Each structure stands twice: as C-alpha cells, then as structure tokens.
Amino acid sequence: MAAAARCPVIVNDRADIARMSQAAGVHVGQDDLLPREARAIVGSEAIVGYSTHTIDQVRAACTEPVSYIAVGPVFGTGTKDTGYQAVGLELVTAAAKAAGRIPIVAIGGIKLENARSVVDAGAAAVAVISDLLTNGDPRGRIAAYLQALA
16 A cells, blocks of 8 residues: 555664565664664665654764654653653754754654654654544644645
8 A cells, every 4th residue: 555655664673574574664762773774774876764852863864874863752741751851943953054965853842833844943854643633633643744844
C-alpha cells in the first residue's frame, strides 16, 4: 500500500528490519544504534534519521551520516514519553543553524495551530501523530496541514 501511494516507509529503531523489508530507511534514537552503524546495515542510499533533544546531541548528529535530524519534543506531548522535557522553538532554531544543510524535522506536541511557528523557527518538516486523528478525518487534517505550511 505504501509503495502504491509512493510513500516511503521508515522503520523505527530497527535497521535490520528496515533492510530486510526493503524500507526506505530507519530512524534511530539516542539509545539505539549510532547512525553510522545503522547506515552500515541499511546502505548508502537509505534514509537514516536521528532523534536529538539537546544542542549538544544536534552537534554530534551533524558528524554522523544522517539524512535528517529530528528535534524534540518541541512542545509537551502525551504520545510518547521520551524522558525529555519540551525543548521549545529555541532549540529548533539553534538546531537548524548548527545542522546547516541537514534537514531538521520537529517532533512532539505539534498541532495545526503551532506547525507554522515550528517551520518558521527553522524546521524543514514536522512529524505529527495524534493531531491527525483529532477530528476523525485524517485525510482532511493532512490537507489542512499542507495548506497551512504551503
């Protein structure tokens, strides 16, 4: 289904599963494989994303073979307990400056009402989970995001 929709699948945490399933890539966190180790498993053409929560982690991520750097949680969220407090828009801005050409993906507590502020702060993209399900119309909510962020 994802291939038919031309939607890349990124496997969370498991580079081995990403490779075996021929997914587009893998996303690893601070307690998973290092991005260079994940890259060795999934190959040079795959997407490798890396979660960060502090500016020091962002700077370290910039030395790794990553396709993008995730920063968050930007705002408070109940979807996933990362063990980190909300980092705010200031870290998004600092991360974008530190990362240069590496895209920053903001995650955590992002809603339609605050998504534009996250992009304006320097994020190349936003990752959204729970807000897509708020009104029972995920497709319509996605359309609203696309319009708001166009």
